[in-house]
């Protein structure tokens with residue numbers, strides 16, 4: 001007992017000097033799996049209860065980094081993340097893009113009928129057709145993460161969770177079956193920090209938050225300089241401005257660095273057409289990991 005306590009405190013003392021890496025917890029989420037793969041098992045990983053909390057922690061602790069999901073190949077945009085980027089524009093920067101092949105299983109209680117299936121909404125969406133075929137009568141419930149889904153499934157004998165197969169061991173569940181939902185299931189994540197990524201000589205993107213005037217053709221005009229200067233857009237997400245009906249702000253990603261000659265020219269012209277244009281920085285596009 002004493003040894004375990006001692007080594008435990010030694011580990012935490014050692015970790016105290018390491019930057020904190022915030023991720024969507026609890027243990028066993030895909031965010032947790034990716035954080036361990038990217039930063040190593042010994043990294044100082046800190047679970048957060050919601051995506052918003054990851055942004056808060058990074059703002060409060062500028063030496064820390066956050067890992068946030070941005071988009072899933074079938075579930076689409078993770079709006080909690082994009083909205084937090086918009087709210088924190090100028091204070092939070094994107095430092096890296098990563099992606100994860102998401103491997104899912106249905107976890108539950110072997111031999112029991114499944115009447116409720118929990119998961120993160122992204123995975124319920126990805127598995128919509130499969131669930132309709134395999135569990136047409138089960139109720140579907142969206143929760144904050146796939147690991148919370150596993151906890152919910154643990155609490156009820158007729159509940160199950162779409163989660164990582166590894167979460168079965170963490171939460172004491174059985175793997176009822178592996179998902180055969182078919183199509184590719186990839187989630188793109190961003191590493192965020194309180195300062196921009198250092199200059200790098202790699203494949204890069206730049207992220208922007210653009211508020212445009214509420215007038216005819218403003219988006220069309222904003223996109224013009226990028227098209228004319230050959231700067232490719234890789235993502236554009238439109239979000240309503242809270243409290244201002246039918247007014248939108250855009251999360252935009254372009255290929256290349258913001259100081260590359262063509263991008264810099266396009267940005268200068270697009271800025272003149274915007275109410276505000278804030279850069280979330282230039283960041284490298286890093287490898288695809290397997291869960």
Ligand SMILES: O=C(O)C(=O)C[C@]1(C(=O)O)C=C[C@@H](O)C=C1
Pocket residue numbers: 024028029030031032069070072078102120122123144145146147187
């Ligand atoms: O719930 C999890 O396991 C997460 O890490 C979050 C999240 C997401 O928000 O997109 C990440 C990857 C999976 O696609 C499902 C959910």
